[in-house]
Amino acid sequence: MSASAPRLEIVALEGVPDISPGDELCGIVLDAYKASRLAPEAGDILVVAQKIVSKSEGRRIDLATVSPSPEAERLARKTEKDARVIELILSEAEEVMRARPGLIVVRHRLGYVLANAGIDASNVEAGGAESVLLLPENPDRSAATLRAAIARRTGIAIGIVIGDSLGRAWRLGTIGTALGVAGVTALADLRGTPDMFGRPLMVSEVGLADQIASAAALAMGEAGERRPIALARGLAAASEDSRAADLIRPREFDLFP
Amino acid sequence: MSASAPRLEIVALEGVPDISPGDELCGIVLDAYKASRLAPEAGDILVVAQKIVSKSEGRRIDLATVSPSPEAERLARKTEKDARVIELILSEAEEVMRARPGLIVVRHRLGYVLANAGIDASNVEAGGAESVLLLPENPDRSAATLRAAIARRTGIAIGIVIGDSLGRAWRLGTIGTALGVAGVTALADLRGTPDMFGRPLMVSEVGLADQIASAAALAMGEAGERRPIALARGLAAASEDSRAADLIRPREFDLFP
Numbered sequence: 001m002s003a004s005a006p007r008l009e010i011v012a013l014e015g016v017p018d019i020s021p022g023d024e025l026c027g028i029v030l031d032a033y034k035a036s037r038l039a040p041e042a043g044d045i046l047v048v049a050q051k052i053v054s055k056s057e058g059r060r061i062d063l064a065t066v067s068p069s070p071e072a073e074r075l076a077r078k079t080e081k082d083a084r085v086i087e088l089i090l091s092e093a094e095e096v097m098r099a100r101p102g103l104i105v106v107r108h109r110l111g112y113v114l115a116n117a118g119i120d121a122s123n124v125e126a127g128g129a130e131s132v133l134l135l136p137e138n139p140d141r142s143a144a145t146l147r148a149a150i151a152r153r154t155g156i157a158i159g160i161v162i163g164d165s166l167g168r169a170w171r172l173g174t175i176g177t178a179l180g181v182a183g184v185t186a187l188a189d190l191r192g193t194p195d196m197f198g199r200p201l202m203v204s205e206v207g208l209a210d211q212i213a214s215a216a217a218l219a220m221g222e223a224g225e226r227r228p229i230a231l232a233r234g235l236a237a238a239s240e241d242s243r244a245a246d247l248i249r250p251r252e253f254d255l256f257p
Numbered sequence: 258m259s260a261s262a263p264r265l266e267i268v269a270l271e272g273v274p275d276i277s278p279g280d281e282l283c284g285i286v287l288d289a290y291k292a293s294r295l296a297p298e299a300g301d302i303l304v305v306a307q308k309i310v311s312k313s314e315g316r317r318i319d320l321a322t323v324s325p326s327p328e329a330e331r332l333a334r335k336t337e338k339d340a341r342v343i344e345l346i347l348s349e350a351e352e353v354m355r356a357r358p359g360l361i362v363v364r365h366r367l368g369y370v371l372a373n374a375g376i377d378a379s380n381v382e383a384g385g386a387e388s389v390l391l392l393p394e395n396p397d398r399s400a401a402t403l404r405a406a407i408a409r410r411t412g413i414a415i416g417i418v419i420g421d422s423l424g425r426a427w428r429l430g431t432i433g434t435a436l437g438v439a440g441v442t443a444l445a446d447l448r449g450t451p452d453m454f455g456r457p458l459m460v461s462e463v464g465l466a467d468q469i470a471s472a473a474a475l476a477m478g479e480a481g482e483r484r485p486i487a488l489a490r491g492l493a494a495a496s497e498d499s500r501a502a503d504l505i506r507p508r509e510f511d512l513f514p
Contacts, residue, residue: 008267008476098512105512113427165463169426169513170370171504173444173464175471177428187430206422206474207430214432215472217463218492219265235475247428255355255362256426256513 008234011036012219012227021058026149028052032229040150045159045235047216049228050118050135050179053142053162059134061088079104085119085132092117092134097257108135111248112179114166136162139180140243147182159184159238163213169256176217178209178244185209185239187246207247208237265491268293269476269484278315283406285309289486297407302416302492304473306485307375307392307436310399310419316391318345336361342376342389349374349391354514365392368505369436371423393419396437397500404439416441416495420470426513433474435466435501442466442496444503464504465494 015035016028029046033039054060068076068083072090076083080101090096093106097113106117118135136142143160151157162180167173178186191204216230251257272292273285286303290296311317325333325340329347333340337358347353350363354370363374375392393399400417408414419437424430435443448461473487508514 008472010265010267010472100512103512168464168506170506170511171434171464171467172506173462173467173504175432175464175468205430207425207428207432208475210428210430211432211471211475214468215265215267215475218465218468218472247430249425249427249429254427255357255360 008215008232010215010219010230010232011038012216012221013038013229013231014227016052016226016229019052019055021055021060023056024149025053025056025146026153029146029150029229030153033231036231038231040154040156040158041233042156042158043233043235043238044156045161045184045212045232045237046146047161047163047176047213047220047230047232048143048146049220050139050162050164051133052228053136053139053180054133057136057142059136060131061134063130063132075099075104085116088119088132088134089117092119107251110135110139110179111245111251112166112177118164118166118179135164135179140182140245141180143180143182143244157183161209161212161216162244163216165217176210176213176215178207178213178247180244181209181242183238183240184212184242185237186242186244188237209242209244210247212237265472265489267472267476267487267489268295269473269478270295270486270488271484273309273483273486276309276312278312278317280313281406282310282313282403283410286403286407286486287410290488293488295488297411297413297415298490299413299415300490300492300495301413302418302441302469302489302494303403304418304420304433304470304477304487304489305400305403306477307396307419307421308390309485310393310396310437311390314393314399316393317388318391320387320389332356332361342373345376345389345391346374349376364508367392367396367436368502368508369423369434375421375423375436392421392436397439397502398437400437400439400501414440418466418469418473419501420473422474433467433470433472435464435470435504437501438466438499440495440497441469441499442494443499443501445494466499466501467504469494 013032013036063084066084068087072087076086095107098105139162147160160182163176165174166177186209188206188208219230220227270289270293320341323341325344329344330340333343352364355362396419404417417439420433422431423434443466445463445465476487477484
């Protein structure tokens with residue numbers, strides 16, 4: 001597009017291999033830039049799919065090693081799910097919010113409200129359903145580590161968003177959502193910003209990093225496209241001290257517990 | 258960006274004037290393309306902010322014309338809001354889900370769960386808080402009308418998403434959300450799509466039009482930027498029979514009523 005207006009470009013990087021525990025994401029990111037005939041630039045924001053972060057951090061769990069508690073057995077019967085998976089969901093959860101046949105919604109220990117504590121089995125590995133992948137232990141830290149490593153190697157401090165596809169309370173379909181950020185504003189505070197007529201805005205906070213994760217999901221695709229890293233260019237969203245937890249509504253303000 | 262990979266580009270169109278009741282959005286869209294030195298192309302998706310659709314459809318209500326019912330007066334005391342605005346919210350709502358000081362969350366007659374029934378006063382008009390803007394009467398119809406008008410004038414059937422910034426149950430910040438679509442897949446059904454290892458995907462539906470609305474919101478900005486129309490290029494999201502209601506979780510499956 002040859003427009004004169006400011007423009008946002010999003011491209012899913014090529015050449016991302018299967019990720020194994022211990023793989024260093026910085027090298028993988030820089031190789032993917034190169035395979036896509038691009039180089040890191042100031043202002044770049046990379047959205048990295050949670051799955052490859054989890055894989056690199058060794059968050060895959062062999063279900064044969066999991067012994068379900070009686071509580072997990074009970075919830076497994078209620079939800080018609082594998083009791084070992086339920087055991088892992090409970091170990092990741094602060095609170096079970098809803099449990100129905102086929103569905104368990106929890107508040108994750110990191111504050112996210114999501115189905116299955118973010119654990120799933122798709123795109124994990126070949127060879128069957130005997131292992132699952134947990135969320136990264138601390139996605140903000142994962143993002144900060146990757147940002148720092150890229151800055152060390154290239155001298156350029158790009159923004160990182162760790163994205164996942166999450167469901168919503170009242171709407172169907174998952175959307176890209178930010179689980180971790182580094183160098184990117186998670187929640188943009190517009191309070192005090194005047195609207196077009198100079199009055200204070202009523203809508204005062206924007207889920208910026210979530211919108212970035214959703215935009216990136218459009219480029220990544222959701223199924224088997226092997227494009228787990230997307231680059232967004234053209235956004236002014238830098239922040240030094242933002243964190244994904246800024247996007248989580250404090251429990252005391254939750255109207256839908 | 259000169260990458261070889263498929264790329265999504267999003268640009269907020271320039272030259273969009275203040276919109277008045279009766280304004281014909283097709284002409285405004287085509288002028289905005291031109292002002293941005295662009296022309297409609299097959300595959301284009303335009304995200305149009307709900308506010309300008311509502312304005313063009315004359316959905317502005319002078320609060321002086323509104324007589325609150327006793328129920329609206331009661332809710333106004335409870336929420337510490339203007340009883341006339343509450344009256345309008347109730348007239349737009351199927352059900353009040355939560356009402357607290359400063360907040361009212363309803364199920365809109367069109368199925369959306371949102372604060373204030375989507376009614377707000379910011380960016381409506383100069384001269385004070387005595388009028389508000391309702392959502393379009395039927396955003397899918399608004400989108401279809403605009404799509405048809407553009408197709409008649411240009412011969413090109415582009416996709417339309419009517420977007421608004423909505424809050425979420427458990428997360429802070431609003432995100433771009435699709436209230437109406439025409440020619441764009443609202444909910445992408447991936448069931449049966451194999452994952453990277455050939456197994457059926459567990460996450461099977463994606464809120465595609467919501468992700469498009471969020472991506473567009475990044476380009477539009479949320480405050481006084483006067484950029485209520487964004488063009489997305491590079492997406493394969495065409496559909497002839499999709500509607501925004503596809504994104505609404507049926508009430509009988511609502512776990513958080």
